[in-house]
Amino acid sequence: MDIEEFRKRGYETVDRICKYYQELENYEVLSKVEPGYLKKVLPKEAPEEPEPWENIQCDIETKIIPGITHWQSPNFFAFYPANSSFPSILGDMYSDMFNVIGFNWLSSPACTELESVVLDWMGKLVGLDQKFHSDGRGGGVIQGTASEATLVTLLAAKYRMLEEYKAKGADEEKLRTLSTRLIAYGSDQTHICLKKATMIANILFRALPTDDNFSLCGETVKQEMEKDITNGLIPFFIVGTIGTTNSAAIDKITDIVDAIKGTNVWLHIDAAYAGSALICPEYKYLLEGINQADSFDLNMHKGLLTNFDCSCLWIKERKYLINALSITPDILKNSVSESGMVLDFRDWQISLGRRFRALKIWFVIRTYGAKGLREHVMKTHKLANRFRSKIQQYPDLFIIPTTPNFGLVNFYVKSNDSLKNSNKLTEMVSNRLNESGKIYLTQTKMREQYIIRFAPGSPLTTEKHIDQAFELLLKITQEVTVNYN
Numbered sequence: 001m002d003i004e005e006f007r008k009r010g011y012e013t014v015d016r017i018c019k020y021y022q023e024l025e026n027y028e029v030l031s032k033v034e035p036g037y038l039k040k041v042l043p044k045e046a047p048e049e050p051e052p053w054e055n056i057q058c059d060i061e062t063k064i065i066p067g068i069t070h071w072q073s074p075n076f077f078a079f080y081p082a083n084s085s086f087p088s089i090l091g092d093m094y095s096d097m098f099n100v101i102g103f104n105w106l107s108s109p110a111c112t113e114l115e116s117v118v119l120d121w122m123g124k125l126v127g128l129d130q131k132f133h134s135d136g137r138g139g140g141v142i143q144g145t146a147s148e149a150t151l152v153t154l155l156a157a158k159y160r161m162l163e164e165y166k167a168k169g170a171d172e173e174k175l176r177t178l179s180t181r182l183i184a185y186g187s188d189q190t191h192i193c194l195k196k197a198t199m200i201a202n203i204l205f206r207a208l209p210t211d212d213n214f215s216l217c218g219e220t221v222k223q224e225m226e227k228d229i230t231n232g233l234i235p236f237f238i239v240g241t242i243g244t245t246n247s248a249a250i251d252k253i254t255d256i257v258d259a260i261k262g263t264n265v266w267l268h269i270d271a272a273y274a275g276s277a278l279i280c281p282e283y284k285y286l287l288e289g290i291n292q293a294d295s296f297d298l299n300m301h302k303g304l305l306t307n308f309d310c311s312c313l314w315i316k317e318r319k320y321l322i323n324a325l326s327i328t329p330d331i332l333k334n335s336v337s338e339s340g341m342v343l344d345f346r347d348w349q350i351s352l353g354r355r356f357r358a359l360k361i362w363f364v365i366r367t368y369g370a371k372g373l374r375e376h377v378m379k380t381h382k383l384a385n386r387f388r389s390k391i392q393q394y395p396d397l398f399i400i401p402t403t404p405n406f407g408l409v410n411f412y413v414k415s416n417d418s419l420k421n422s423n424k425l426t427e428m429v430s431n432r433l434n435e436s437g438k439i440y441l442t443q444t445k446m447r448e449q450y451i452i453r454f455a456p457g458s459p460l461t462t463e464k465h466i467d468q469a470f471e472l473l474l475k476i477t478q479e480v481t482v483n484y485n
Contacts (some may be wrong), residue, residue, distance in 0.1 A: 009053055016057075017089070024073050024164060024460065031069045038067060074460035077469065078442040079409065080245075080273055080386030081380060081457020085305035087367040091360030101353040101453060105342035108336050108356070112343055115142055115358035118438070123314055125370055126298070127277045129291040132314040133341070140314045141348040142357045145453050146272035147193035149297040149313040154197045154237055157266030157294070157319065158182060159324035161236040162319075164264055165217065175374055183228055184237040185250065187216035189244040191270060204233065214247050214402065214446065216240065218255025225259070237266045240293070242286060243274025246444045246451075248405035250274075253289025267293040273309065274406040276303030277381070280374050297371060303380065303407075303457060304373055306364050310357055313348075322347045381407040383456045388469045397477055402450060409454040410446075413477055423450035425477075425484055432476045439469050 001009070057071055064425050069271055071082055090326065102111035118134050119140025132138045143149045161182065170178065183204040186194040198205035208220050225235045238260065240251040243275045253269065261266060269290050275298020277283045278290075295315045298317075300306035315321055326347040328337075337344050346352050368376070384407040391398045391411050398411050413429055415422035430452050443452050457468065 003421065005053070009057075012057070014062075021072070021460075024070060025075070027070050027073065029070050029073045029075050029440040030434050030437060031067050033067045033444065034386060038063065038224040045220070046393050072458060072460070073440075074309070074458045074465045075439045075461065075469065076458060077454050077456055078440045078453050079453075082275075082301055082308060083303075083458050084306055084307045085364060085368075085459065087363040088305060088307040088360040091363040095356040095359050098356055100356050102356060103346040103354060104332055104334070104337055104344040106336050109342075109476065111354075111356045111358065112345060114356075114362060115345065116140070116343060117356050118361040119312060121365060122300070122312055122361070123444070125373075126275065126296075127278065127284055127287045127291075128296060128314055129316075131316045132291075132296065137155055137318060138314065138316040139310055139318050139343065142344055142354075142361075143297070143311040143313050143349060144309040145193075145311050146191065146270055146297050146299055147196065148350060149272075149295075149311055150191075150268065150270065151197040152325065153266065153268045153295045153297075153313070153315070154184060154194075154201055154203065156315070156320040156323045157184075157268075158201065158203070159404065160266065160320045161234065161264055162290065163320075170319065172358075178234065181232060181234045182236045183233045184239075185221065185224065185235065186239045187241070187244075189214050189216070189249055190239050190241055191245050191272070194239050194270075196317040203237075214249040216251040216256065218252055218259035220258075221256050222259040225265070235260075235263065235265050237268065239268050239270050240289070241273075242269060242271035242278075242290070243408075245273060245408050246408055246446055246453075247402040248274055248408040249402065250286070250405065251318060253286070253293070255289075257289055257292040269296040271291045272297060272299040273302060274315045275312075276373075276377055277406050279304075280377055282378070300361060300364075303377055304364070305376060305459065306360055310361065312361075318348070325349070328475045343413065345422065350415055377407075380457050380461075383407070383461060384409050384454065385465050386463060387454055387470060388457070390467075395473075397481070401446070401451065407455060407457065409455070410444075410451045412449060412451050413481065419448060421484075423448075424454060425480060428480045428484070429473070429477050433473060436472065436476070 062284055070076060072084055073160055083248060100108035100111050102108050116134040123132050123140055130136060165175060165178055183206060184198050185206055185208055187210045188207045189210050195205055208216060208224055210216050213392045228235055240256050242250055278286060292305045297311060297313045300310040300312055301308040336342055384404060388404050388409045391400060397414055399414050400411050403408050412422060413425040427450055440452055441452055443450060
């Protein structure tokens with residue numbers, strides 16, 4: 001493909017992208033293909049000779065699109081808001097054009113410096129303390145996902161704790177022994193990425209019980225830490241969540257801060273789900289506890305119109321992260337990095353190479369402005385509230401077991417007989433909804449109760465789509481309950 005062929009195919013591709021978004025509402029949301037479908041229709045060997053682009057494009061239509069679940073559909077209400085935007089797509093296109101491998105400043109200065117600038121922009125929009133900004137001892141960095149952010153902050157916390165013991169005279173053998181006694185905490189609602197991070201780092205982990213609102217409380221943290229210290233363990237890391245995956249619950253961050261005061265326990269705030277809301281004045285009340293934390297993460301690819309992957313991590317003391325992860329092979333040594341005047345983001349993450357992801361953030365913020373982003377967040381929450389109000393009009397059919405937060409509505413089908421029957425009815429309704437192809441929702445289980453989650457987020461979603469989704473839910477629920485009874 002030469003440059004003129006690329007120009008032609010590039011125009012065609014942009015036209016196809018536009019056509020996709022124009023027709024998105026016509027697609028069944030959830031793919032209906034069977035496992036292994038693609039292996040049956042693709043050759044067993046790679047082609048020896050070049051193929052015409054027309055053939056490749058045809059295969060997108062006939063082989064790939066049938067296997068796509070349409071996350072950008074206005075009728076996609078599953079998981080969490082994970083929506084793209086045209087400025088973000090263009091940002092990724094420019095990133096692909098440059099194709100830099102930004103492991104250090106010198107490899108592409110703009111890649112590093114724009115990342116620092118836009119992370120400072122976002123930190124200020126959220127309302128993070130000055131200590132999280134790059135002009136001090138902290139700063140922000142783009143990770144692929146909140147899972148990566150949790151892992152690297154866990155490693156930074158481990159480094160900080162062991163440095164404390166090292167300063168007291170512990171030798172390497174003693175430090176290895178101490179490492180086996182380190183314990184990290186989350187709640188029974190914390191995202192599973194924390195458990196996975198402790199598995200990777202070979203660290204002990206305990207999920208602490210939550211209250212009736214599924215929030216982790218400071219008193220629980222304090223009591224469990226005291227027990228573990230008595231048993232010879234060393235608490236060093238805890239995750240507080242703003243917007244849990246199951247129910248968008250909010251941990252009692254200020255109480256957790258009080259519980260760990262006077263210790264060297266690292267507090268990481270996982271706001272991957274709901275951090276986008278913090279740019280809105282309505283949610284600034286949450287900042288008091290957040291700004292006492294050591295690190296904070298939100299996903300711009302959840303709710304802020306930025307293509308996956310784009311998880312924004314801020315840290316107050318970057319030296320712990322850098323010292324925990326830094327390694328400099330001879331091929332990467334250079335006078336600029338050694339001068340200490342620049343940041344090398346390879347030392348802030350697991351992988352060495354990194355893409356120019358800051359471009360899409362830059363494009364999105366500049367195109368929408370802070371005002372436009374806030375309007376999108378609040379529109380999503382307003383649509384969720386519209387759905388909730390409709391659910392509440394049928395108390396004989398539906399129960400909302402948790403306080404709706406951050407545009408997530410949880411509900412289940414009511415049964416006067418038993419939890420078992422309620423779970424069965426709810427599961428049947430969930431399956432029927434998704435089988436219809438008209439909408440897509442996901443489910444979870446909270447304290448043995450089967451629950452359907454409703455999470456709007458697409459910029460294309462309107463009140464019409466909310467109303468249609470509810471009418472479909474009502475119709476199917478009434479049919480299921482009549483037939484079941």
